[in-house]
Amino acid sequence: MIVIAAFLLGAAIGWMRAAKAGGNRADKLQYAAAHALALTVLGLFLTIFLTRMG
Template identity: 90%
Template sequence: MPCPMIVIAAFLIGAAIGWMRAAKAGGSRADKLQYAAAHALALTVLGVFLTILLSRMG
C-alpha cells in the first residue's frame, strides 16, 4: 500500500525545498526552519488530498 508513502515523501520534499529556498535567499537558521516547515505543511496537505483521491479511485 504505497499511499501513506506519498504523504511522507511530500513532507520530506517540501521541507527540502523550503530549506533550499531560504538558503538561496541568505536566510538564517530560523528562516530556513520556518520555510522548511511551511513548505512541508503545504506539500503534506497536497499529499493527503492525492492519497484520498487515489484511494477513492481504486
C-alpha cells in the same frame, strides 16, 4: 507513503529556498516547516483521491 515523501520534499524545498535567499537558521526552519505543511496537505489529498479512484 505519499504523505511522508511530500513532507520530506517540502522541507527540502523550503530549506533550499531560504538558503538561496540568504536566510539564517530560523528562516530556513520556518520555510521548511511551511513548505512541508503545504506539500503534506497536497499529498494527503492525492492519497485520498487515489484511494477513492480504485
